[in-house]
Amino acid sequence: MNAMKPSLSRRAATAIALSATIMGAAPQALAQAQRDVDWTTQKCVRYKEAYGAAIAKRGKTGLSDEFLARHDAFLATNCTAQADVCPRSGKELELANILVLMSLNGGLSSTFLPFACRKPT
Numbered sequence: 001m002n003a004m005k006p007s008l009s010r011r012a013a014t015a016i017a018l019s020a021t022i023m024g025a026a027p028q029a030l031a032q033a034q035r036d037v038d039w040t041t042q043k044c045v046r047y048k049e050a051y052g053a054a055i056a057k058r059g060k061t062g063l064s065d066e067f068l069a070r071h072d073a074f075l076a077t078n079c080t081a082q083a084d085v086c087p088r089s090g091k092e093l094e095l096a097n098i099l100v101l102m103s104l105n106g107g108l109s110s111t112f113l114p115f116a117c118r119k120p121t
Contacts, residue, residue: 054098058095070086070114086115087115087117
Protein backbone atom coordinates (compact mmCIF):
# COMPACT_ATOMS: atom_id res chain seq x y z
CA MET A 1 0.00 0.00 0.00
CA ASN A 2 2.82 2.44 0.83
CA ALA A 3 4.37 1.79 -2.57
CA MET A 4 1.20 3.14 -4.22
CA LYS A 5 1.05 6.39 -2.25
CA PRO A 6 4.08 8.09 -3.88
CA SER A 7 2.81 7.15 -7.35
CA LEU A 8 -0.64 8.53 -6.58
CA SER A 9 0.90 11.66 -5.10
CA ARG A 10 3.02 12.19 -8.20
CA ARG A 11 0.00 11.72 -10.47
CA ALA A 12 -2.07 14.14 -8.42
CA ALA A 13 0.78 16.66 -8.36
CA THR A 14 1.16 16.34 -12.13
CA ALA A 15 -2.57 16.86 -12.65
CA ILE A 16 -2.63 19.89 -10.37
CA ALA A 17 0.47 21.41 -11.99
CA LEU A 18 -0.96 20.90 -15.47
CA SER A 19 -4.28 22.34 -14.34
CA ALA A 20 -2.66 25.45 -12.95
CA THR A 21 -0.67 25.93 -16.13
CA ILE A 22 -3.48 25.25 -18.59
CA MET A 23 -6.57 26.45 -16.78
CA GLY A 24 -5.40 29.27 -14.55
CA ALA A 25 -2.78 31.17 -16.49
CA ALA A 26 -4.69 32.29 -19.58
CA PRO A 27 -3.81 35.79 -20.75
CA GLN A 28 -6.50 38.47 -20.60
CA ALA A 29 -6.89 38.48 -24.37
CA LEU A 30 -7.80 34.80 -24.31
CA ALA A 31 -10.17 35.34 -21.39
CA GLN A 32 -11.96 38.13 -23.28
CA ALA A 33 -12.22 36.01 -26.42
CA GLN A 34 -13.67 33.13 -24.42
CA ARG A 35 -16.38 35.37 -22.98
CA ASP A 36 -17.63 35.87 -26.51
CA VAL A 37 -17.93 32.14 -27.17
CA ASP A 38 -20.74 29.99 -25.83
CA TRP A 39 -20.12 27.99 -22.66
CA THR A 40 -20.17 24.59 -24.40
CA THR A 41 -17.41 25.70 -26.72
CA GLN A 42 -15.46 27.21 -23.82
CA LYS A 43 -15.68 23.94 -21.92
CA CYS A 44 -14.55 21.99 -24.96
CA VAL A 45 -11.61 24.34 -25.55
CA ARG A 46 -10.54 23.95 -21.92
CA TYR A 47 -10.90 20.18 -22.10
CA LYS A 48 -8.97 19.95 -25.39
CA GLU A 49 -6.15 22.01 -23.87
CA ALA A 50 -6.03 19.76 -20.82
CA TYR A 51 -6.08 16.64 -23.01
CA GLY A 52 -3.33 18.01 -25.25
CA ALA A 53 -1.16 18.91 -22.27
CA ALA A 54 -1.66 15.50 -20.65
CA ILE A 55 -0.85 13.66 -23.89
CA ALA A 56 2.20 15.87 -24.50
CA LYS A 57 3.50 15.03 -21.03
CA ARG A 58 2.50 11.35 -20.82
CA GLY A 59 2.37 10.21 -24.45
CA LYS A 60 -0.03 7.70 -25.98
CA THR A 61 1.81 4.53 -24.97
CA GLY A 62 -0.64 2.11 -23.35
CA LEU A 63 -3.72 3.79 -24.86
CA SER A 64 -5.72 1.55 -27.19
CA ASP A 65 -6.80 2.55 -30.68
CA GLU A 66 -10.43 2.21 -29.55
CA PHE A 67 -9.90 4.54 -26.58
CA LEU A 68 -8.19 7.15 -28.77
CA ALA A 69 -10.77 6.87 -31.58
CA ARG A 70 -13.73 7.27 -29.21
CA HIS A 71 -12.02 10.17 -27.50
CA ASP A 72 -11.27 11.85 -30.85
CA ALA A 73 -14.91 11.34 -31.86
CA PHE A 74 -16.02 13.13 -28.68
CA LEU A 75 -13.71 16.05 -29.42
CA ALA A 76 -14.90 16.21 -33.04
CA THR A 77 -18.47 16.90 -31.86
CA ASN A 78 -17.34 19.98 -29.90
CA CYS A 79 -17.49 17.73 -26.83
CA THR A 80 -21.26 17.23 -27.11
CA ALA A 81 -21.44 13.50 -27.91
CA GLN A 82 -22.74 11.10 -25.29
CA ALA A 83 -20.00 9.83 -22.97
CA ASP A 84 -18.64 6.76 -24.72
CA VAL A 85 -14.94 6.54 -23.84
CA CYS A 86 -14.25 3.55 -21.60
CA PRO A 87 -10.79 3.43 -20.00
CA ARG A 88 -9.87 -0.26 -19.82
CA SER A 89 -6.10 -0.41 -19.32
CA GLY A 90 -4.18 1.03 -16.41
CA LYS A 91 -2.71 3.78 -18.61
CA GLU A 92 -6.17 4.69 -19.92
CA LEU A 93 -7.54 4.89 -16.39
CA GLU A 94 -4.58 7.01 -15.25
CA LEU A 95 -5.17 9.44 -18.13
CA ALA A 96 -8.91 9.56 -17.44
CA ASN A 97 -8.26 10.29 -13.75
CA ILE A 98 -5.82 13.08 -14.61
CA LEU A 99 -8.31 14.58 -17.07
CA VAL A 100 -11.08 14.43 -14.47
CA LEU A 101 -8.93 16.34 -11.95
CA MET A 102 -7.80 18.87 -14.55
CA SER A 103 -11.36 19.38 -15.77
CA LEU A 104 -12.81 19.88 -12.31
CA ASN A 105 -9.97 22.28 -11.45
CA GLY A 106 -10.80 24.14 -14.67
CA GLY A 107 -14.43 24.69 -13.72
CA LEU A 108 -16.00 21.87 -15.72
CA SER A 109 -18.55 19.50 -14.21
CA SER A 110 -18.06 15.76 -14.03
CA THR A 111 -21.10 15.27 -16.27
CA PHE A 112 -19.25 17.00 -19.12
CA LEU A 113 -16.53 14.35 -19.38
CA PRO A 114 -16.53 11.64 -22.08
CA PHE A 115 -15.78 8.69 -19.79
CA ALA A 116 -18.34 5.92 -19.32
CA CYS A 117 -18.18 2.13 -19.33
CA ARG A 118 -21.51 0.54 -20.12
CA LYS A 119 -22.48 -3.07 -19.60
CA PRO A 120 -22.99 -4.94 -22.87
CA THR A 121 -26.62 -5.76 -23.56
